[in-house]
Amino acid sequence: MRVDVVTIFPEYLAALDLSLVGKARASGLLDLRVHDLRAWTTDRHRTVDDSPLGGGAGMVMRPDVWGLAVDEVLAGAAGAGAGAGDVELVVPTPSGEVFTQRTAERLAGVPHVVVACGRYEGIDARVVEHYRASGVRVTELSLGDYVLNGGEVAALVVVEAVARLLPGVVGNPHSLVEESHGVAGLLEYPVYTRPPSWRGHDVPDVLLSGHHARIERWRRDRAIERTAERRPDLLRRLAPEALDRADRAALEAVGWTVGPDGPVPADPRGS
Numbered sequence: 539m540r541v542d543v544v545t546i547f548p549e550y551l552a553a554l555d556l557s558l559v560g561k562a563r564a565s566g567l568l569d570l571r572v573h574d575l576r577a578w579t580t581d582r583h584r585t586v587d588d589s590p591l592g593g594g595a596g597m598v599m600r601p602d603v604w605g606l607a608v609d610e611v612l613a614g615a616a617g618a619g620a621g622a623g624d625v626e627l628v629v630p631t632p633s634g635e636v637f638t639q640r641t642a643e644r645l646a647g648v649p650h651v652v653v654a655c656g657r658y659e660g661i662d663a664r665v666v667e668h669y670r671a672s673g674v675r676v677t678e679l680s681l682g683d684y685v686l687n688g689g690e691v692a693a694l695v696v697v698e699a700v701a702r703l704l705p706g707v708v709g710n711p712h713s714l715v716e717e718s719h720g721v722a723g724l725l726e727y728p729v730y731t732r733p734p735s736w737r738g739h740d741v742p743d744v745l746l747s748g749h750h751a752r753i754e755r756w757r758r759d760r761a762i763e764r765t766a767e768r769r770p771d772l773l774r775r776l777a778p779e780a781l782d783r784a785d786r787a788a789l790e791a792v793g794w795t796v797g798p799d800g801p802v803p804a805d806p807r808g809s
């Protein structure tokens with residue numbers, strides 16, 4: 539898979555030389571290239587922004603500079619054999635759709651991803667409009683409802699989340715299916731290692747019992763409990779068919795019941 543990141547802070551992406559992503563790059567599974575947007579400026583001051591038309595605070599990134607950059611990055615990969623339908627332009631922005639594990643899974647199947655990192659108040663809206671109109675798939679993504687100074691952190695998040703899904707990047711594919719936000723739609727159960735007693739806190743006995751069916755049940759109960767407490771939004775999305783009798787008992791124990799559309803709080807006055 540090829541990923542191009544365009545930013546005015548290429549050094550920000552240095553973390554992608556490390557760890558699993560660094561290994562994926564070294565082994566050739568991930569062809570990641572980071573570009574300095576200012577390489578496409580044409581003036582002496584290498585200007586990438588201008589004041590917002592219509593007034594208002596801050597600065598907006600210029601469409602002409604972004605157009606030259608994205609054109610060239612798209613052409614570079616097309617020359618390397620990727621077709622126009624194989625590319626997706628990702629633009630991190632607080633007004634984008636929320637980036638989830640489903641987004642990462644989808645992007646892991648795209649041969650070429652270009653991430654355009656905006657700064658200031660964002661990129662002139664015509665850039666997204668132009669590439670969409672020219673047939674490029676464009677996705678505006680948000681990490682969540684908080685303010686960052688630019689898209690670079692989101693680019694790091696997207697590249698890490700996607701790269702670890704590429705075949706051969708994560709050593710044990712089992713660790714890809716059991717984790718939080720996997721197919722089960724539940725948060726992960728709590729995990730423990732040795733020593734079995736630490737500062738007066740003991741590892742739950744069942745985990746030392748060697749009884750695999752009981753361990754599995756205990757873990758699923760804890761996952762249900764945690765999800766109810768921390769992420770009721772995820773719990774509501776579970777399909778009733780996915781919940782067995784023991785799951786329903788675990789839900790009842792934390793004040794939930796299973797309605798025709800899935801789990802809902804048992805107390806009708808509750809949230």
Ligand code: JBK
Binds near residue numbers: 679681685692
């Ligand atoms: C935010 O992806 N984001 O969430 C993001 C990108 C650029 C600026 C931002 O404030 N939140």
